[in-house]
Amino acid sequence: MATNVEETYLYSSPTTFKVSSKDGEIFDIDDSFINQSKTIKNMLNVLDIADNHMPIPLQNIKGTMLNAAIVFCKYHKNDLLSIPDDEDEDDFERDAYEPRRSDDISEWDKEFIKQFTVEEGTLFDIIMAANYLDIKALLAVGCKTIANMVRGKNSDQVRQMFNISYDPPGEGLNTPRNSVTSKESGDNQLLTTQEKESRCKTPSPELMYD
Amino acid sequence: MKDTPIVNVQEELIDTQHCKPSERHLTDEDKCTMEKTSLKLLSSLTGVRVSKQQIFVAGGIQQLLNKQSITSTHSATTITTTNQNPLEIHILDLPNEVYLHVFSYLNPLDLCQMSEVCRQWYKITTDNHLWSRRLLRDSKKWSSISSKSNPLSYDLVQSDRSKKEIYLTCSPDIRRCTTQIDDSINYFFKLSDYVKGLFYSKDLIMFGPGLESLTSPSKSLVTKLLWDETKTFETMGMIPGKDGFGSGIKIKLRNHLFNLITLYTNCMKERENRSDRFTSNRLVQQIENNQNNNSMEDNSLSKYEVNPQVRDVCRDASGLVYVIDAAKENSLYDYQTELQIIMSEQWMNPSLPLLILACVKDEHTPRSSALDVVKDLNLSRLANPWLVQNCCVDNMKGIDAGFWWLLSTRSLLWIKNDN
Numbered sequence: 001m002a003t004n005v006e007e008t009y010l011y012s013s014p015t016t017f018k019v020s021s022k023d024g025e026i027f028d029i030d031d032s033f034i035n036q037s038k039t040i041k042n043m044l045n046v047l048d049i050a051d052n053h054m055p056i057p058l059q060n061i062k063g064t065m066l067n068a069a070i071v072f073c074k075y076h077k078n079d080l081l082s083i084p085d086d087e088d089e090d091d092f093e094r095d096a097y098e099p100r101r102s103d104d105i106s107e108w109d110k111e112f113i114k115q116f117t118v119e120e121g122t123l124f125d126i127i128m129a130a131n132y133l134d135i136k137a138l139l140a141v142g143c144k145t146i147a148n149m150v151r152g153k154n155s156d157q158v159r160q161m162f163n164i165s166y167d168p169p170g171e172g173l174n175t176p177r178n179s180v181t182s183k184e185s186g187d188n189q190l191l192t193t194q195e196k197e198s199r200c201k202t203p204s205p206e207l208m209y210d
Numbered sequence: 211m212k213d214t215p216i217v218n219v220q221e222e223l224i225d226t227q228h229c230k231p232s233e234r235h236l237t238d239e240d241k242c243t244m245e246k247t248s249l250k251l252l253s254s255l256t257g258v259r260v261s262k263q264q265i266f267v268a269g270g271i272q273q274l275l276n277k278q279s280i281t282s283t284h285s286a287t288t289i290t291t292t293n294q295n296p297l298e299i300h301i302l303d304l305p306n307e308v309y310l311h312v313f314s315y316l317n318p319l320d321l322c323q324m325s326e327v328c329r330q331w332y333k334i335t336t337d338n339h340l341w342s343r344r345l346l347r348d349s350k351k352w353s354s355i356s357s358k359s360n361p362l363s364y365d366l367v368q369s370d371r372s373k374k375e376i377y378l379t380c381s382p383d384i385r386r387c388t389t390q391i392d393d394s395i396n397y398f399f400k401l402s403d404y405v406k407g408l409f410y411s412k413d414l415i416m417f418g419p420g421l422e423s424l425t426s427p428s429k430s431l432v433t434k435l436l437w438d439e440t441k442t443f444e445t446m447g448m449i450p451g452k453d454g455f456g457s458g459i460k461i462k463l464r465n466h467l468f469n470l471i472t473l474y475t476n477c478m479k480e481r482e483n484r485s486d487r488f489t490s491n492r493l494v495q496q497i498e499n500n501q502n503n504n505s506m507e508d509n510s511l512s513k514y515e516v517n518p519q520v521r522d523v524c525r526d527a528s529g530l531v532y533v534i535d536a537a538k539e540n541s542l543y544d545y546q547t548e549l550q551i552i553m554s555e556q557w558m559n560p561s562l563p564l565l566i567l568a569c570v571k572d573e574h575t576p577r578s579s580a581l582d583v584v585k586d587l588n589l590s591r592l593a594n595p596w597l598v599q600n601c602c603v604d605n606m607k608g609i610d611a612g613f614w615w616l617l618s619t620r621s622l623l624w625i626k627n628d629n
Binding site: 164 | 301304
């Protein structure tokens with residue numbers, strides 16, 4: 001049965017389906033969205049949806065975010081090919097020569113992501129939506145934006161930026177200065193655990209980077 | 211309504227905050243009221259199903275009590291914003307896989323900063339898998355690895371150090387960021403080093419297959435050193451050798467005078483037509499007992515020893531330089547034997563620093579990484595302090611850094627540690 005659905009979905013183009021958001025809004029989605037959202041694609045393959053007019057419930061996503069994701073996918077429908085395949089976790093060779101960049105967000109994407117802010121939490125909303133729908137390109141844009149925001153900032157600035165309350169990890173932070181001092185004192189790998197613990201005492205964060 | 215008491219306490223708290231003039235530090239009296247309210251709050255929390263936002267509020271108060279420096283207005287707004295919009299997603303609500311995605315764009319130093327932000331971020335950013343991937347990926351790109359920053363040695367002794375610790379100890383980028391601290395500590399040593407450098411020159415012995423395979427008459431490493439266009443190395447004179455051994459150049463590098471003695475395995479003509487490095491090699495000779503076997507193919511260590519004349523030259527040396535051609539097409543294993551013969555000698559001072567210059571002709575030549583050199587030359591097993599330095603003969607890049615390591619107090623300090 002499932003294969004039948006897949007075939008109909010593959011061959012009847014342009015296909016439109018309806019999805020409903022958490023707050024009950026109903027949207028039409030077309031190929032551009034289905035092809036980029038792996039979650040929807042899998043859902044359509046697995047679910048037996050004979051009737052196109054029944055909206056697929058997406059309980060995790062707000063209407064505004066769903067709308068934005070659809071707009072994003074419409075714009076990006078043609079650059080499907082340029083998106084790299086699944087991250088191959090074990091492919092070290094490929095990784096070695098392609099360090100991950102975050103300064104390559106296109107102008108359109110930059111403008112697009114500007115409507116979502118940290119203050120209102122919408123930036124995290126859209127990332128969550130992209131993560132849930134498994135839209136690689138959108139998730140990458142969101143994550144890159146956050147990475148660019150925190151890069152070069154110290155922990156105080158980051159806490160302030162995202163309104164995070166401070167709870168010290170306490171287990172001993174392996175900050176560079178900490179490990180460098182232990183390196184400089186000429187120790188080798190054969191430290192006793194006790195020595196190690198005393199060396200890894202958490203320094204107060206204020207002292208670490210000023 | 212289970213939630214009502216909490217909301218009340220929060221409002222009460224905000225009220226007390228708003229009575230006080232803003233932008234000033236908490237007084238003892240404030241702290242008392244805060245403590246009371248927070249106790250109330252915490253007691254009301256027990257037995258009630260706790261949501262994430264409530265924990266966040268409680269954490270906020272704790273922080274307020276611990277760190278009095280935070281102004282009262284700031285925390286008050288923190289609480290009101292979380293109250294106003296209960297449906298709003300906070301950054302801490304993001305799932306771990308999204309965090310890993312975000313952090314994959316950050317460099318190690320940024321990751322360290324992020325680990326100090328809060329407990330959750332600390333856990334994600336100190337993940338062993340994340341760092342072992344980084345280590346595997348980045349260590350291939352490191353341009354210099356020393357005996358003290360050799361990531362492979364940790365595997366060798368099955369160290370229980372986390373991958374993060376190993377990364378931070380070994381990465382040259384991190385080391386470079388923290389050199390200023392070392393310099394201030396070593397200021398005295400640097401000064402005395404400078405004075406010593408004026409009067410006393412060190413003998414450095416340079417040998418290895420790279421000296422010869424890279425020798426096209428105009429572009430050898432030695433000629434480059436002799437007529438250095440970048441003026442980093444100043445040639446001060448020549449040193450005549452004895453019986454064809456021990457000739458070299460007197461060179462000045464940043465006020466350090468040193469004698470660079472080059473040991474070629476053969477003279478130029480022999481070099482051009484021979485198949486095996488060990489036939490007619492002047493550096494090493496076969497041990498006489500074994501000569502009966504006379505199998506030239508087997509270059510096992512026990513069969514060769516260092517030529518006595520070479521031994522004499524090396525006796526007074528204060529550093530060794532082993533030059534190899536690290537172009538990708540060369541098999542680094544071939545270079546291992548010669549180095550092992552020299553380094554395994556009984557007379558060898560185990561604290562003599564060894565510099566390995568992994569040379570390529572120019573920047574475009576594909577090269578083996580410094581990590582491969584460490585692996586293939588089996589340097590992890592060497593007792594001497596060593597440094598593998600990637601360098602390029604064409605533009606002399608990296609060569610001065612390597613020699614500087616040999617000359618500076620740092621390598622001397624390391625020797626002291628080893629003894």
